[in-house]
Amino acid sequence: MTDTRRLIQRLNEQAQKEGELPRLLKFYRELLEAQEQVEERMSSRPPVEKSREDILRQLEEGVPLLTGEDVTPYLDELRRAFKQVSTIYAAYADLFDIDMAQPEPEFPETPVRVCGGPGEATEPAGSLARSVLHSTLRPFITSRARALSFPQESWRRSYCPVCGGLPDLAYLDQEKGARWLLCSRCDTGWLYQRLQCPACGTQEQGVLSFLTDDSGRYRVYLCDSCRHYIKAIDLRQAGTGTPVALERFYTLGLDRQAIERGYKAP
Secondary structure, eight states, X not given: OOHHHHHHHHHHHHHHHHSSOOHHHHHHHHHHHHHHHHHHHHTTSOOOOOOHHXXXXXXXXXXXXXXXXXXXXXXXXXXXXXXXXXXXXXXXXXXXXXXXXXXOOOOOSSGGGGSSSTTTOOOOSSHHHHHHHHHHHHHHHHHHTTTOOOOGGGOOOSSOTTTOOOEEEEEEOTTTOOEEEEETTTOOEEEEOTTXXXXXXXXXXXXXXXXXXXXXXXXEEEETTTOBEEEEEEHHHXXXXXXXXXXXXXXXXXXXXXXXXXXXXX
């Protein structure tokens, strides 16, 4: 079962149990279903393959394993998916403060430039266009990267080792409580230092702190140097029943708390 199918199945189970999903989760389920369709179409295409030597070299140089060239052959398919994703966002415009009078997001001329490390990626202007493009790219990235694996000890950077995306969620694993970051673009997870801000890189303990809920299940890591925050779920307390990616939507209250304190999302 693919990760996307697992997420859809979990949302279907929740809908059956509760009678109806909250509107935000309905949106996410529709988005996942569209992404799954792309994954199915891409399943017959060969994934990117690299030798272990090339993988280790790229990681040592800080270069994500996928580059723009790895998705360039699928521009027509990307345009088709972009239009479908735009339609889904428009149907849930009330969730995203979208002015329906504004023009529909346009497919960028160089969409593949969002793949790559810092200094290489050029994101489209506007949060809506950026969100639509990220949602469009996810199934292409995961499909192209499905044959790639990397040693976790070779990567401790603050951006995704697969596509160069930034993290928007973290979790502490069950085994040792090690902290993992989750890519906002492709959901890849990678190990990261517990006492370091993924936004600015500071390790100065005097400016790093975290909030936790009464159960100890959730945390919000705060940095007073750059005023950024990142949410985290402690799997030692929560277990592994809920896919970590869904916690983005189950923990919106934590975002509000951090923003009210003057912190910004990654």
